Amino acid sequence: MARTPLVAFFNRPKMIDYPEGATPLDPDEMDGLKHKHVTTRGELDHLEQANIQNGLQWMKKSRKKDIVNERFVRDLHKKLFGDVWKWAGIFRTTEKSIGVDPREIAVNLRMLLDDVHYWIQNETYEPEEIAIRFHHRLVWIHLFPNGNGRHARIMADALLMKVFGKERIDWTGGYDLQAMGDRRKEYLTALRNADQGNYAPLLAFIGLTDKAQ
Ligand SMILES: Nc1ncnc2c1ncn2[C@@H]1O[C@H](COP(=O)(O)OP(=O)(O)OP(=O)(O)O)[C@@H](O)[C@H]1O
Numbered sequence: 273m274a275r276t277p278l279v280a281f282f283n284r285p286k287m288i289d290y291p292e293g294a295t296p297l298d299p300d301e302m303d304g305l306k307h308k309h310v311t312t313r314g315e316l317d318h319l320e321q322a323n324i325q326n327g328l329q330w331m332k333k334s335r336k337k338d339i340v341n342e343r344f345v346r347d348l349h350k351k352l353f354g355d356v357w358k359w360a361g362i363f364r365t366t367e368k369s370i371g372v373d374p375r376e377i378a379v380n381l382r383m384l385l386d387d388v389h390y391w392i393q394n395e396t397y398e399p400e401e402i403a404i405r406f407h408h409r410l411v412w413i414h415l416f417p418n419g420n421g422r423h424a425r426i427m428a429d430a431l432l433m434k435v436f437g438k439e440r441i442d443w444t445g446g447y448d449l450q451a452m453g454d455r456r457k458e459y460l461t462a463l464r465n466a467d468q469g470n471y472a473p474l475l476a477f478i479g480l481t482d483k484a485q
């Protein structure tokens with residue numbers, strides 16, 4: 273897989289092995305790749321991973337606690353993916369198999385941010401549950417052409433750390449969540465349950481089993 277040429281990889285989106293639950297890029301989005309020398313999926317993964325590490329440092333260092341707003345949501349995506357992709361931090365304009373109609377992204381995000389503010393003010397749920405509900409609604413809207421899972425996991429962590437002063441979520445549980453293993457299967461099943469309004473499996477997934485009865 274690390275040796276799959278990118279041209280074949282992106283021109284035949286139905287035939288390449290994206291991990292389940294990932295969103296293929298269309299050719300225009302592929303044009304947004306800043307490193308034209310990249311030829312394999314392995315090289316791309318590597319570049320993205322390095323970019324994400326820098327973005328994480330930015331998130332942790334930033335003193336800003338006011339993160340439940342469109343500016344921060346987009347800035348974080350740009351910091352995580354902007355060295356690699358030109359469209360980082362810009363809302364998706366194409367349809368994907370997951371996510372709302374691209375024309376409805378901004379309004380759906382506004383509703384979500386309003387809900388999160390309300391949950392925080394009214395202590396509607398425990399902080400961890402607010403974080404995973406935030407996470408799920410972000411991936412459900414699917415704001416960006418790619419990187420939604422990774423961005424929304426870090427966004428949930430930022431909420432826990434900066435708004436609630438709590439530890440970040442252990443999403444991987446020691447496994448590689450991006451590879452198609454049991455941990456990713458469990459994660460995707462939990463998200464599909466959340467799509468139906470049942471958040472118990474997602475709470476169990478992050479280790480809050482007592483609330484998952
Ligand atoms: N049925 C679903 N309901 C809600 N969210 C989903 C569903 N299926 C997948 N997702 C989310 O979409 C993400 C994949 O989208 P995308 O490829 O944009 O993100 P990514 O960061 O590139 O992927 P990854 O999560 O593998 O790092 C998954 O990680 C998951 O968070």
Ligand SMILES: [Mg+2]
Nearest residue numbers: 294295418419
């Ligand atoms: Mg992806």
